[in-house]
Each structure stands twice: as structure tokens, then as C-alpha cells.
Amino acid sequence: MLGISTTAAKKLIGHALELRHRLPRLWAQVHAGRVPAWRARLVAETTIHNVPALTPEAAGWIDAQVAAVAGKVGTAQLDRLVAEAIKRHDLSVAPRPDFEAGEDHEDFEADQYLNHDARHVTFDTSHVHYDGVMRMDAELDLADAYDLDAAIAHGAATLKALGSSAPLGARRAAALGDLARTQTALDLRTQGVSVAPDDDGLPAAREVVLHVHLDADTVGEDTVFGPTARLENGQRLALLDQVSAWCASSRTKVTIRPVLDLNAELTTDTYVVPDRLREQVVQRDRTCVFPWCTRPARACDLDHIEPYDHHAAAEGRPQPGPTATSNLAPLCRGHHRLKTHTAWRYEHLRPGAFEWISPHGHHYLRDRDGTAALDPPPPDLPRPRRP
Incomplete structure (x- = not known):
């Protein structure tokens, strides 16, 4: 009814429970209109997922500090408050089950906290710029970070020496992409793996897998494609010139797959969905078709809308839930x-x-444009009043 996904709704309820029961001062200020709900939810998100877990007393101490400034704390200030709460209340990760007498318990707890591995490399696929760039965030081991920085700096300098007039930031980004396509540890990457060699005997450094949807018109005997295409990954638009440039990069493996008519009716007598039928349904619907869900269809189950009857054939009855395009x-x-x-x-x-x-x-309509509620709003819905 709120028009949000199931995951977002679960998070909303979790934040409400955290504020109501463990951050009551902040909760009261939200109800009084002194703290915006979004600020309170940021605090709740932090206190819910902290490692080590915050006790009610530690959460209450943070609640008192944040409420004193009407929720006006930034991320860095909130992190400092959490660190102070951990120190004040002597919090730590629970000891391991096999802890033996004579071992230094405090040293073990400190090691557990310090050994929390925060390394990650994250690509923000939900915000892809119109000109085809994507944001990346990473936390690396210190030595790895220095090595990567040196390699990127060297690559950017090399591009400049080769005549690139791009600014330093763009050259560093291009150098990072070049590192992703460089086989610097070929023996590790290909050990025990059969690869298709390129012209020089080395495996392709990059494989582009693009599922591209195109608008096409027939002009005489020729098929003319539109200037833009929609990519399955990220549901983004791309120029055909961009697709051509990606596929023309050196050491890129390009695979052409059969074209699927998304409007054709495919069917099979078995319960298991064959690959061609699965690919057609995935390309047709793009995401999970539950209202407001955005999980990519390639990571989903294929559901028989009308359930498949495994005993119909043996009992001589028609199959009520066939494995067909219109029933998946x-x-x-x-x-x-x-x-x-x-x-x-x-x-x-x-x-x-x-x-x-x-x-x-x-009732909800779910189609390629998203989700729409088909029910009219209740006639007795109260209208908001100005104070």
C-alpha cells in the first residue's frame, strides 16, 4: 500500500522498532516534529547493525546524546558516539566456544574486534550516469591500496605519454580499467581452466556479455536499428556507438547469441523450464514481477502462474498449468x-x-513500466490539515 518493496518495508519496520524500544528519546522528538523521520532512521540503521552489537544501555546512551542535539549529527559524529558507547560499556564480540583457561580473554576480545574485516569493493549499479560511467567504492588492505595507487598513477602517466589529452581523473579511471583487462598472473588465472586462445595464443582478457534490446524497422530489404539500445544490466540506455566501442576494444571476446522473439509462445511438456524458454521469460519481464520488487529476473525462480499438475498426464487429464511462455x-x-x-x-x-x-x-498492475495500484483511494480518507 505504501508503494515500496518488501525489503524496504522490512527495513522501515525494523527502524520503527529500534526507535520505539531502544531510542525512545529520539522517537518522542520525531512525534513532536522536532526531528525529521529520515534523520532518526539513519541513527537507527547505525545502532541496529553495529559490530559488536550494542546493549540496550549503550543504545540508550547514544539516544541521550543524539536527542540532546535534536538529531543533528553527521555520519562521522555518529561513528564517534558509537565508538564511545562501546568503550563506556565495555562491549566486545562474544568469546569463542573453545576458549580455554589460561588464555588472555581480553586480548582475544580485542583481536576479534580488530579482526573484523571491512574490506570491500562495491559498484553502485543503481546510479549509472547517462554517459556510461559508474561509481565504485572500496576499502583495501593498506599495502594493496598503495600498490593499486602506484599502478594507476603509472598507467595514467603512460596514457599521457602516448598522447592522451584527457584530464588526470579520466586517465586514472582508464588506467584502472586497463588493469582489469591485464593478465598479470596468467598462471594463477588459467590453472586447470580450459580457455579459448586469441590470435597470439593468450586467452581473451575481457568477455562482454550484453543482452541488448533494439527497436528495428525494415527499410526495403535492410533492417535499420534505432540509435539507442537498452541493456539488461542496470536497465540502462546505451548508444550503439558505445556498444560498438566496447566490443572493439583489444583482447575482447564477443559472443553473438540467437535473437529471441519476446512475443512468441514457447511451450514444453516437461515441468523443468528449458534454457530457451527461461531466457525468453527473463528478457520479457526483466525483474521479479511482484509489486514494486526490483530483483533482476536472472536471479529469480520461474513460477508457474497456474500450478503444474504432475499427475495430469498419468491420469489422462489436460495439464492445467503448462510450462509455457504465458504461464511463467x-x-x-x-x-x-x-x-x-x-x-x-x-x-x-x-x-x-x-x-x-x-x-x-x-489489486495491483505490474508491467514493464513498474507497479500501479488499481484500487481507488478510500472515500473517507482524512485530508491533511494545515497547522
Whole structure:
């Protein structure tokens, strides 16, 4: 009813519980209108997922500090408050089960806290710029970070020496991409793996797997494609010139796969979905088709909208839930279980469009443009009043 995904709704309820029971001063200030809800949720998100876990007393101390400044704390200040709470309340990770007498318990706890591995490399696929760039965030081992910085600096200097007029930031970004395509540890990457060699006998350094949707018109005997394409990864638009440039890069392996007609009706007599039928449904629906869910279809189960009857053939009855294009839809595991074990129901209206009915009788249309509630708002819904 709020128009948000299941995951976002679970997080909303988690934040509300954290504020109501462990951060009551901040909760009261939200209700009084002195602290915006989004600020309070940032604090709750931090106190919920802290390592080591915060006790009610530690959370209460943070609550008192944040409430004193009406929630106006930044991320760095909040981190300092959490660190102070951990120190004040002597928090640590629980000792290991095999802790033996005579071992230094305090040293072990300190080691456990320090050994929390925060390294990561994260690509922000939800915000891809229109000109085809993506943000990356990383935390590396100190030695790895210095080595990577030196390698990027060398690559950027090399590009400049070769005549590149791009600014330093762009050359450093290009150098990082070159590192991703450089086989500097060939023996480790190919040990025990059969690879297809390139012209010089080395394996391809890059494989581009693009599922591209194109608008095409027939002009005479020729097929003319539009100037833009939609990529499956990230559901983003790309220029055909960009796709051509990616595929033309040196040491890139390009694979052409069969074209699928997303409007054709494919069917099979078996319960197991064959690869071609699965690929067609994935390309048609793009994401989980539950209202407001955005999980990519490639990571979803394929659900039989009308359940498949495994005994129909043996008993001479027609199959009520065939394995066919019009009876399949991608559902992520959680929403697949929701459909199977609860009163949620849906039906296939047309290619890529589904109507869902909730256990409370609300109707939702889910198609390629997103989700829309089909129910009119309640006539007695109170109107907001100005103070």
C-alpha cells in the first residue's frame, strides 16, 4: 500500500522498532516534529547493525546524546558516539566456544574486534550516469591500496605519454580499467581452466556479455536499428556507438547469441523450464514481477502462474498449468514462497503485464513500466490539515 518493496518495508519496520524500544528519546522528538523521520532512521540503521552489537544501555546512551542535539549529527559524529558507547560499556564480540583457561580473554576480545574485516569493493549499479560511467567504492588492505595507487598513477602517466589529452581523473579511471583487462598472473588465472586462445595464443582478457534490446524497422530489404539500445544490466540506455566501442576494444571476446522473439509462445511438456524458454521469460519481464520488487529476473525462480499438475498426464487429464511462455513469470525466492504459501494471487494479462491481488483484496498492475495500484483511494480518507 505504501508503494515500496518488501525489503524496504522490512527495513522501515525494523527502524520503527529500534526507535520505539531502544531510542525512545529520539522517537518522542520525531512525534513532536522536532526531528525529521529520515534523520532518526539513519541513527537507527547505525545502532541496529553495529559490530559488536550494542546493549540496550549503550543504545540508550547514544539516544541521550543524539536527542540532546535534536538529531543533528553527521555520519562521522555518529561513528564517534558509537565508538564511545562501546568503550563506556565495555562491549566486545562474544568469546569463542573453545576458549580455554589460561588464555588472555581480553586480548582475544580485542583481536576479534580488530579482526573484523571491512574490506570491500562495491559498484553502485543503481546510479549509472547517462554517459556510461559508474561509481565504485572500496576499502583495501593498506599495502594493496598503495600498490593499486602506484599502478594507476603509472598507467595514467603512460596514457599521457602516448598522447592522451584527457584530464588526470579520466586517465586514472582508464588506467584502472586497463588493469582489469591485464593478465598479470596468467598462471594463477588459467590453472586447470580450459580457455579459448586469441590470435597470439593468450586467452581473451575481457568477455562482454550484453543482452541488448533494439527497436528495428525494415527499410526495403535492410533492417535499420534505432540509435539507442537498452541493456539488461542496470536497465540502462546505451548508444550503439558505445556498444560498438566496447566490443572493439583489444583482447575482447564477443559472443553473438540467437535473437529471441519476446512475443512468441514457447511451450514444453516437461515441468523443468528449458534454457530457451527461461531466457525468453527473463528478457520479457526483466525483474521479479511482484509489486514494486526490483530483483533482476536472472536471479529469480520461474513460477508457474497456474500450478503444474504432475499427475495430469498419468491420469489422462489436460495439464492445467503448462510450462509455457504465458504461464511463467520470474519471482524472487521470497515472493515465490509468498505466492505459494499465502493468499497472494496473480494472473497473466498480456506479455509482460500481470495483475496481483493481495490477501486484503487490493489489486495491483505490474508491467514493464513498474507497479500501479488499481484500487481507488478510500472515500473517507482524512485530508491533511494545515497547522
